Amino acid sequence: MKKMNAVLIDDERLARDELHELLTEFEQIEIIGEADNISSAKSLIGKLNPDVVFLDIQMPGGSGFDLINQLDFSGHIIFVTAFDEFALRAFDVNALDYLIKPIYPARLKTAIEKLTARKNPDNENLSPLSPDDYMFLSINNHKQFVKVSSLISIIAAKDYTEVITTNNVTGLVNKSMNEWEQRLPENLFVRIHRSTIVNLTFVEKIEEWFSGSLRVHLKGIEEPFVMSRSYYYKIKEKMN
Secondary structure, three states: OOOEEEEEEOOOHHHHHHHHHHHOOOOOEEEEEEEOOHHHHHHHHHHHOOOEEEEEOOOOOOOHHHHHHHOOOOOEEEEEEOOHHHOOHHHHHOOOEEEEOOOOHHHHHHHHHHHHHOOOHHHOOOOOOOOOOEEEEEEOOEEEEEEHHHEEEEEEEOOEEEEEEOOOOEEEEOOOHHHHHHHOOOOOEEEEEOOEEEEHHHEEEEEEOHHHOEEEEEOOOOOOEEEOHHHHHHHHHHHO
8 A cells, every 4th residue: 555645733742742643553644744833834845745734723823724825735634623613614525624633543544534535536425515615626736715606617628627716716626527517516507518617607698609509608707618509408497
């Protein structure tokens, strides 16, 4: 089994030691570094580029959320907190995870299982999303929260998909079109081409185009998308 390199970030030495001890039970995890503040954590993650970061949320000098906004990081993050008010549904619906202190071995085992499953995201039993859910996405290797209803379009890009959002975020996400289609709310999103999914809220107009195809104009996007005629009735039905 290939090991996953892990970094522990927590300002409390005892908390790091306890988590370190618990993780020794998982042969797929190898701890390669620790940090006790945001500044040293950023430097450490940039240097080691671990597969997973176990990240405390409340720390002196900045929170775990602050660190995320500063990272250019392609690995996974498991949040660790003593306060369950930070256990946002966003983590759960995106197959990421959070651990509430004190950490119980059985709960940690569940988190490690989720982490291992991320190697095959299309095979996960993922829960459907609602418009008000927040997804925790890695866009161009930069992790951030994105509200589902803020997604304007999703476009196939070889092994990735390109997302465009209302806050001018555009970039590649390691999710397939099938995964998006399975998880996005059906009443809000529709496939207009085998390579394109759009948010109906942003459809401005649909016009005839060449060879029986149509063009879909979306608010906030200059270039319209071409829609196959076979998808027209689906979008018409949902817009009525």
